[in-house]
Structure formats: structure tokens, C-alpha cells
Amino acid sequence: MRITIRTAVTALAAVAALSLSACGDDSSDDNADGGDSTTTSEPTEEDTPAEEDTPAEEDTPAEEESDAPEGETQDVFDVGLGDCISNFNAEEQVSELTVIPCEEEHDQEVFAVFEVPDGDFPGSEAFQSQVETDCIGSFETFVGMPYNESVLEIQWLEPTEESWAQGDRELVCTVLDPSGPVTGTLEGANR
16 A cells, blocks of 8 residues: 655645655555565665665664564554554565554544555545545544544555555545554544
């Protein structure tokens, strides 16, 4: 699946450029996912100071992994509604996530899962439009207040072209507190 981070309602359009990760229906698709990761990171690495960019990218995931709460590593395709997870690197393709019991400290919670209409691969702009209607629309029901009034943020997972070709049609919406990890569900948090 691809991930896209939203930091403010008005910045939603700029965020679509961060879509990078993939998921599909078979756990054997990890090789295809790895190819996308290389492709998406190539524009950054093509810059002349590629050696400077690469260590910075490597440092960020290592720091996130070392700070991540303990949990069970699961294939991204197995993560679903109600799962609480640790943060993941939005600049890389995601094939696995750490699922943590919601009663323990975690970074994000899956609050909605939507089917993307079948057909040709729609692309990031179409996924963003669906997030704006479906994920943001479900946010108020889950959290207890409108998204544009909340301090909480949304992140989502969307199919890549490769996972789409394998039948992946899920848009997975997660909620997070930008100030840091939470303990317990954010359902009804009303903040």
C-alpha cells in the first residue's frame, strides 16, 4: 500500500506527493514492493549529493525503529480495522507494520477501511479525493469531532500499481496524535 501523510487540511494537496508504499493480496509480493521502494527513492538519490541523502534516509528509519513500541510484526496486507500500529517511514514502501495492542503505547490506529472502485489504476490524485470524502468523512464519527477542528491527524495506505494489478483495492485510514504516542483507542477522543 502507499502511504500519504496529512499535516493540515489545507496542505492535503501537497501531501499527495509523499505517496510511496504498497500492499497487495499475497504476502509473496514483497519482492514487487521492494522494487517500488527503489523506484520512489531514485529521484532523491539522483541528486549530486546522493551520498548525503542516503545516510539521512537510513538514519530516520533506524531512529523510528528503535523508538517503536514492541508489538507483533505483520504483513501490511493483514493490518485492518481497529489495529493499533507503530509509525512507519513515509518515505519508503511499506511491506510490514508493527501491530500493538491498543491498550499499550502506540502511534496510530486504523479507524476505517474502504474499497476503491474497480477499473484502471486510479493514481494518487484519485486516492486523495477518496481520502477527502471517505476517511475525513468517517473521522468525525470515530473521533467525535470534525477533522478540521481536531488536533489529531490522518495518514493512509493506498494501493500501488503493482498491488492494484494483484487485486488490491483497499484504502486504509489511520488516525494519530502528532504530539506523540497514545495509550488506548482514539475512538471518541473528541480532541
